[in-house]
Amino acid sequence: MAEPNVLVKVENLKQYFPIKRGLLQRVVGHIKAVDGVSFDIYEGETLGLVGESGCGKTTTSRAILQLYRPTAGKVYMEGRDLTAMQGEELRQMRTRMQIIFQNPYSSLNPRMTVGRILTEPMQVHGVAKGKEAQERVAELLHLVGMNPYFVNRFPAEFSGGQRQRIGIARALTVNPSFIICDEPISSLDVSIQAQIVNLLKKLQRELGLTYLFISHDLSMVRFISNRMAVMYLGKIVELAPSEEIVTTPLHPYTQALWSAAPIPDPEIEESRERIVLEGDVPSPANPPKGCRFHTRCPQAMDICRQEEPLLQELQPGHWVACHRYGN
Amino acid sequence: MTLLKVRDLEVRFYTKDGEVRAVNGISYSLDQGETLGLVGESGCGKSVSTMAMVRLLPEPPAKITGGQVLFEGEDILHLKPADRHQVRGGKIAIIFQDPMTSLNPVMTIGDQIAEAVQVNLGLSGEQARQRTIEVLTQVGIPKAEDRLADYPHQFSGGMRQRVMIAMAISCRPKLLIADEPTTSLDVTIQAQIVELVRRLQQELNMAVIWITHDLGVVARIAKRINVMYAGYIVETGPIKRIFKRPSHPYTVGLLGSVPRMDLGTDRELYYVEGAPPDMIRLPEGCPFHPRCRYRTERCLQERPLLVEVEPEHRAACWNIEGLLADQANQPMGEGRA
Numbered sequence: 001m002a003e004p005n006v007l008v009k010v011e012n013l014k015q016y017f018p019i020k021r022g023l024l025q026r027v028v029g030h031i032k033a034v035d036g037v038s039f040d041i042y043e044g045e046t047l048g049l050v051g052e053s054g055c056g057k058t059t060t061s062r063a064i065l066q067l068y069r070p071t072a073g074k075v076y077m078e079g080r081d082l083t084a085m086q087g088e089e090l091r092q093m094r095t096r097m098q099i100i101f102q103n104p105y106s107s108l109n110p111r112m113t114v115g116r117i118l119t120e121p122m123q124v125h126g127v128a129k130g131k132e133a134q135e136r137v138a139e140l141l142h143l144v145g146m147n148p149y150f151v152n153r154f155p156a157e158f159s160g161g162q163r164q165r166i167g168i169a170r171a172l173t174v175n176p177s178f179i180i181c182d183e184p185i186s187s188l189d190v191s192i193q194a195q196i197v198n199l200l201k202k203l204q205r206e207l208g209l210t211y212l213f214i215s216h217d218l219s220m221v222r223f224i225s226n227r228m229a230v231m232y233l234g235k236i237v238e239l240a241p242s243e244e245i246v247t248t249p250l251h252p253y254t255q256a257l258w259s260a261a262p263i264p265d266p267e268i269e270e271s272r273e274r275i276v277l278e279g280d281v282p283s284p285a286n287p288p289k290g291c292r293f294h295t296r297c298p299q300a301m302d303i304c305r306q307e308e309p310l311l312q313e314l315q316p317g318h319w320v321a322c323h324r325y326g327n
Numbered sequence: 328m329t330l331l332k333v334r335d336l337e338v339r340f341y342t343k344d345g346e347v348r349a350v351n352g353i354s355y356s357l358d359q360g361e362t363l364g365l366v367g368e369s370g371c372g373k374s375v376s377t378m379a380m381v382r383l384l385p386e387p388p389a390k391i392t393g394g395q396v397l398f399e400g401e402d403i404l405h406l407k408p409a410d411r412h413q414v415r416g417g418k419i420a421i422i423f424q425d426p427m428t429s430l431n432p433v434m435t436i437g438d439q440i441a442e443a444v445q446v447n448l449g450l451s452g453e454q455a456r457q458r459t460i461e462v463l464t465q466v467g468i469p470k471a472e473d474r475l476a477d478y479p480h481q482f483s484g485g486m487r488q489r490v491m492i493a494m495a496i497s498c499r500p501k502l503l504i505a506d507e508p509t510t511s512l513d514v515t516i517q518a519q520i521v522e523l524v525r526r527l528q529q530e531l532n533m534a535v536i537w538i539t540h541d542l543g544v545v546a547r548i549a550k551r552i553n554v555m556y557a558g559y560i561v562e563t564g565p566i567k568r569i570f571k572r573p574s575h576p577y578t579v580g581l582l583g584s585v586p587r588m589d590l591g592t593d594r595e596l597y598y599v600e601g602a603p604p605d606m607i608r609l610p611e612g613c614p615f616h617p618r619c620r621y622r623t624e625r626c627l628q629e630r631p632l633l634v635e636v637e638p639e640h641r642a643a644c645w646n647i648e649g650l651l652a653d654q655a656n657q658p659m660g661e662g663r664a
Binding site for chain 1: 486513540566570588600
């Protein structure tokens with residue numbers, strides 16, 4: 001099999017946020033939201049990013065798009081280093097990469113009509129204007145399964161699912177090749193979630209899009225992704241093809257996450273044994289020494305308290321950061 | 328023994344846009360120690376119907392326009408306001424989705440729980456303190472005695488929900504209403520809370536009404552479920568039978584909409600078309616007909632009542648035969664494989 005094309009390459013990405021205290025707002029420490037993650041996103045694939053709140057998945061996505069300027073590390077899009085770009089050059093790259101937000105209520109301007117929401121990015125980036133832009137709006141609305149007749153309505157007139165469709169259409173206005181979907185379905189009702197996920201899959205097929213799909217809903221990520229990465233406290237602990245990571249998770253945290261995810265089947269749930277993790281996720285301002293998971297890990301060893309495990313490729317395409325494996 | 332009996336409960340909201348028909352005559356009963364799941368999407372009436380029972384809805388705009396709720400044989404809907412406290416918070420306890428907004432932020436958790444047991448159980452200060460430590464330990468707060476003077480913000484989300492549960496069980500309730508208690512929590516913490524409630528329920532022989540939109544969680548905790556849509560119960564029965572043989576098109580859609588970790592991904596998700604109805608202008612006939620793939624002429628005119636599909640399992644659909652035949656021929660969606 002030919003090596004797939006790498007569309008986005010993330011190298012040792014770090015994103016720290018300063019903690020300021022006192023009258024002089026002196027920096028007393030850092031929240032290490034993302035602390036050295038590296039991965040590739042292949043052209044045309046969906047990479048799922050899962051983990052619990054505060055693990056750094058959203059920060060990673062913002063840092064990739066340069067919405068935050070990373071503290072360290074590199075992000076390459078189509079081979080070009082985004083962290084080295086500024087101003088106009090970076091602005092032009094934004095037509096290649098877009099984002100769909102979690103909350104379709106707060107991410108659409110309530111005072112703009114659907115038509116304006118969709119034409120503005122086209123004008124800003126010079127994609128289309130005037131009549132051409134209007135035609136494109138109608139085409140986009142049709143593409144996301146909405147009636148083009150709605151162009152003059154305001155976001156408040158739509159349900160959550162419809163607003164998310166508008167959010168998707170807006171991301172598509174500038175013909176991006178890469179879209180970050182940041183929890184695009186978590187604020188929607190179950191029956192509507194399925195509609196949106198099916199839509200995203202359809203758009204990917206038709207337009208050849210590449211997704212980074214972020215969610216805490218494991219079964220949904222697994223459903224949409226080709227490969228999945230699991231994050232814990234600012235680090236990637238495991239990355240593998242979805243089928244493999246679901247059937248044979250190697251990292252104890254991944255195993256616990258899977259086992260915590262309920263299966264909608266009472267017969268299975270009745271007899272299912274759970275790995276219930278003790279305690280909470282430690283603070284990213286002061287992560288544990290050694291392996292960050294050792295404080296909650298049911299299989300922790302001595303070395304885990306001392307040394308940080310590196311992400312290593314155990315089988316082709318299956319990466320794990322755990323001392324239980326390897327040399 | 329029957330603990331709770333709800334009969335034809337009807338709740339309306341009177342708003343400036345019109346009359347919201349939030350709950351439209353629902354009936355069910357619950358035995359002592361039993362767990363019932365109330366399943367449905369936002370606005371289906373699952374929370375409103377339970378909050379109406381314990382009179383926690385703001386009235387107005389809400390109004391209970393009909394029905395009866397018997398708790399241990401006593402009509403609790405028409406208690407005098409002064410008597411309501413004996414039931415609510417005492418025999419019936421409630422935990423909510425967001426513990427941060429349901430705990431008092433300027434009161435230590437020790438004082439909050441002690442207040443509840445002093446009022447409801449009439450304990451003295453020291454006894455209340457002992458009881459507080461006891462319940463906090465029971466819900467798994469480590470070193471409970473040292474945490475009495477802490478404020479809610481000093482606890483994490485999962486720990487806060489444990490504090491809420493401790494407060495709820497402090498007065499030895501017979502019924503615990505859990506209104507989406509795990510929705511705002513991470514999966515590993517959600518699993519902790521679900522296991523905790525399961526354990527407490529067995530230890531205390533408490534009945535539980537678990538309100539949720541999450542079919543996975545309900546599969547873990549409930550023996551029986553009511554599926555609600557547009558203020559009606561559209562399907563009810565033992566959870567295993569409903570999951571094996573969903574007999575309302577909406578239930579089929581709900582089950583099909585969730586992908587499963589334990590099954591393949593090589594198909595599209597089965598989904599329900601459209602969006603839930605406007606509760607002010609509910610459709611004529613069956614409330615689900617505008618979104619239904621199995622609708623017939625009759626569905627547009629007449630609202631179906633719950634009828635028996637198999638023992639204890641009832642569904643409200645005019646075209647159950649069509650639905651079941653279709654499912655037998657062509658398994659659809661993930662959950663139906």
